[in-house]
Amino acid sequence: MKTYQLVQYGLVIMEAIAFLIAVFHWQKVKNSYWKWFVVYLGIIVLSEIAGLTLLYHFKLVWSSRNLYTYFVIPLEFLFFFWLYFRYYENRSARYWPLVGAVIYAVAALVNFIFYPHTNIGLFPFSYMLGIILVLALAILFFYQLMVGNELLGFKYNTMFWVSLGLLIFYLVSSPYFGLRQLLYAKYRDIFWIYYYIQFGVNYLMYIFFCIAFIWGKAR
Amino acid sequence: MGESSLNIFLAFISVILVVFIIGITLFVSQYRRKKLQYEQEKTSIAKKHELELLNIQLQAQEQTMQFIGREIHDSVAQKLTLAAIYTQKLEYENQYPGMTGRLESISSVINDSLHELRDLSKTLTDNKMHDSSLEELLSAECERVNETGICRARITTSFEGMISVTVKSFLLRIVQEFLQNSLRHSEARMINVTIEEKEGDLYLTAFDNGKGFDTKNVGSKGIGLSNMERRVHSMGGNFQLTSKSGEGTRLEVRIPEENLMTK
Numbered sequence: 001m002k003t004y005q006l007v008q009y010g011l012v013i014m015e016a017i018a019f020l021i022a023v024f025h026w027q028k029v030k031n032s033y034w035k036w037f038v039v040y041l042g043i044i045v046l047s048e049i050a051g052l053t054l055l056y057h058f059k060l061v062w063s064s065r066n067l068y069t070y071f072v073i074p075l076e077f078l079f080f081f082w083l084y085f086r087y088y089e090n091r092s093a094r095y096w097p098l099v100g101a102v103i104y105a106v107a108a109l110v111n112f113i114f115y116p117h118t119n120i121g122l123f124p125f126s127y128m129l130g131i132i133l134v135l136a137l138a139i140l141f142f143y144q145l146m147v148g149n150e151l152l153g154f155k156y157n158t159m160f161w162v163s164l165g166l167l168i169f170y171l172v173s174s175p176y177f178g179l180r181q182l183l184y185a186k187y188r189d190i191f192w193i194y195y196y197i198q199f200g201v202n203y204l205m206y207i208f209f210c211i212a213f214i215w216g217k218a219r
Numbered sequence: 220m221g222e223s224s225l226n227i228f229l230a231f232i233s234v235i236l237v238v239f240i241i242g243i244t245l246f247v248s249q250y251r252r253k254k255l256q257y258e259q260e261k262t263s264i265a266k267k268h269e270l271e272l273l274n275i276q277l278q279a280q281e282q283t284m285q286f287i288g289r290e291i292h293d294s295v296a297q298k299l300t301l302a303a304i305y306t307q308k309l310e311y312e313n314q315y316p317g318m319t320g321r322l323e324s325i326s327s328v329i330n331d332s333l334h335e336l337r338d339l340s341k342t343l344t345d346n347k348m349h350d351s352s353l354e355e356l357l358s359a360e361c362e363r364v365n366e367t368g369i370c371r372a373r374i375t376t377s378f379e380g381m382i383s384v385t386v387k388s389f390l391l392r393i394v395q396e397f398l399q400n401s402l403r404h405s406e407a408r409m410i411n412v413t414i415e416e417k418e419g420d421l422y423l424t425a426f427d428n429g430k431g432f433d434t435k436n437v438g439s440k441g442i443g444l445s446n447m448e449r450r451v452h453s454m455g456g457n458f459q460l461t462s463k464s465g466e467g468t469r470l471e472v473r474i475p476e477e478n479l480m481t482k
Contacts (some may be wrong), residue, residue, distance in 0.1 A: 179227075
């Protein structure tokens with residue numbers, strides 16, 4: 001098994017650990033919307049296992065790619081838009097996640113209908129747009145946290161850790177997703193370095209999700 | 220094309236790093252600022268709470284002393300008076316000639332005890348706040364300031380209306396706070412306190428010619444000031460404190476006529 005494959009399997013294990021920790025804290029979240037985050041993590045783990053099995057066991061490269069393009073990635077973005085919408089439910093910023101979700105959904109539909117053969121490997125614009133919109137929501141969250149009264153208790157704010165994970169992951173990995181083809185073709189060394197950095201921040205995001213469940217207090 | 224893309228890529232990475240560092244710095248500084256603000260508020264609330272407790276404690280102590288004083292006067296002293304009358308009657312009727320000397324002694328002891336108890340009762344129930352006028356109370360405070368030799372305090376009053384004990388007590392505490400602040404912090408040489416009446420309302424003005432202070436940045440002194448303001452507002456009055464560096468401090472209080480008899 002190659003190193004890059006090991007890193008991919010390692011990520012699935014990290015996701016599974018995050019899911020198990022989330023299940024362990026089920027009692028804490030079962031009466032709030034955060035219970036759906038546990039379900040989301042479970043679906044992500046199953047999807048990743050399915051994706052890697054299709055890719056490496058059955059050698060169905062396009063099936064694996066389609067699974068990510070048409071299911072995993074739209075699910076990720078739409079779920080985080082929904083999560084922010086629930087978080088901002090009684091606040092003035094509650095419409096921004098809805099606006100983000102509509103923009104992303106339209107972009108994804110245009111992508112899937114008019115450019116059906118593009119996928120994550122070819123960086124569809126809907127994917128980059130999704131990253132930008134989630135980043136905007138994470139930044140909005142941090143802005144609201146800093147100007148509001150919840151800053152002192154940030155450690156116990158579940159959304160703080162989730163947003164921190166999303167911010168670091170998407171901020172660091174967006175250049176990789178944007179220029180991956182170019183780096184692979186012309187700057188192979190940089191590509192591989194960034195490949196592992198991108199996985200590193202992905203691991204980090206799931207570590208923050210674990211902290212969110214351990215320290216966070218579901219509202 | 221390739222090289223320029225790489226440059227864009229590197230520039231993008233640099234921007235992300237800079238944004239991230241700025242974000243962390245802003246977050247940490249904002250957190251520290253809020254933490255400091257929170258600690259200050261906590262200390263201020265604790266001090267206010269302590270002051271309120273002290274006020275309640277003093278009130279309870281005063282009420283207890285008055286109760287004991289009244290009880291001594293109305294109950295024990297009355298019974299002793301009765302005992303003295305009986306003894307004097309026995310002495311006068313001369314039914315026990317051999318005991319005249321002893322009865323005289325008993326009567327003398329009872330009368331001494333009665334005097335001591337009346338003195339004690341008077342001390343316990345003596346309430347300057349009830350018996351003295353606002354002018355007398357404030358003059359006594361000014362006298363105390365003058366005795367320190369630090370500065371000269373003077374009271375001028377033209378107010379002749381009626382005020383309740385509560386309002387009198389609040390105004391006295393406000394002036395006491397002002398005098399103490401001037402003595403402690405202002406380096407003033409002169410303090411003027413004026414009480415006057417305008418269209419039935421009571422106007423209290425206190426002024427010192429000290430070094431003044433920034434009213435927006437009062438720190439721990441703010442508790443005394445906010446207590447003064449709280450007291451004025453509780454009487455439905457207006458409170459204004461103006462101060463400028465080097466130009467002294469001026470306190471203006473107005474209590475509307477309808478609230479002067481607040482209980």
